[in-house]
Amino acid sequence: MIKLSNLSKRYEGAASAVVDGINMEVGAGEICVLLGPSGCGKTTTLKMINRLVRPTSGKIYLEGRDTDEFEVTELRRRIGYVIQQIGLFPNMTVEENICVVPTLLGWDKTKARRRAAELLEIVALDPATYLTRYPKDLSGGQAQRVGVARALATDPPVMLMDEPFGAIDPINRELIQDEFLRIQKQVKKTIMFVSHDIDEAVKMADKIAIFRNGHLEQFDSPDHILARPATPFIAGFVGTDRALKRLRLLRARDALSASDCLVRVGEDSTRAKAMMEKHGVAQIVLVDAADKPHGYLTIDRLLKLDGPITAAHALPVQATASQKDDLRTVVSTMFASGASWMPTVDDDGRFVGYVSQERIVDMLKLPQGERA
């Protein structure tokens, strides 16, 4: 979708290039986050894509076409742009702000206004309340959403975003990121955005591009970058807690084992023992008629039993995981409850398998895609 080929920028009189021979490709519908220390060339790279900065050499391809073939207006119609300070015009209402580009493109007023209302719905702002407001009467987060709505106005396939969430406090930032990912599921744009925040990149990106002194130091999926940092610089940049960061990328459902290792109330204890032997585990979950975990039995307890298992035989389960939980949440609950394993349930509370510390440690040995 977007391909940068040997892209470089050297300002006149400067001793070295600020962007030096960048090669990368971002697929349709992907989010690529540009990361790196201050001054390493992230913004310059972004601005070369929509020609706010002219490259010194190299090529940029959009949907397979050399962007040199596009008139600048045509290029910018295909590329939405969101900047940190949002850049809403203070003397215009939200509706007028969103309609700036459609108006420049000669859309009729009714069509542009309909689009503005539709976009506010997408970014979860009530059009009846917000279309007529001025930027000064919006919170930082609301202004950010209007900025995103404005960039989406002409439905460009590509969005460039320069630290879009940089000015928002950490709590609202998490909310806006979640909201943005929700919007992205709906609009499926190809997005390149600059960030300073490795956690934000890990959360949002399909691909992360780490820059250093104008060079692309590593370009890969978040899990690969965290599991296999290509250089000591990257390892330092992503942090010593990179194993913990990776836990956020995985869900309990990715780490399930022994999904059929369960026993129902009323079943015979010999069946439970056979199941545990088959899976080589020291405990088994007891489920009720609706397959919801009622408790668990250890091998010691089972060895003392003969005949059918009743609810009274089970020990209480300290904590369960939802299959949608990320593994950071799961590990946190395990630590808090002192458990080394937890039964995992689906949305209806039905048992779907075990998640264990052992399995999680095993998963962290290899990056996603290289696991069996």
Ligand SMILES: Nc1ncnc2c1ncn2[C@@H]1O[C@H](COP(=O)(O)OP(=O)(O)OP(=O)(O)O)[C@@H](O)[C@H]1O
């Ligand atoms: N018009 C210009 N003339 C000369 N040098 C420039 C110009 N614009 C930017 N630079 C330099 O280019 C380098 C890269 O800047 P750029 O804004 O791309 O960095 P960045 O990685 O986005 O940094 P930050 O994270 O601080 O925003 C910097 O050293 C900057 O001073």
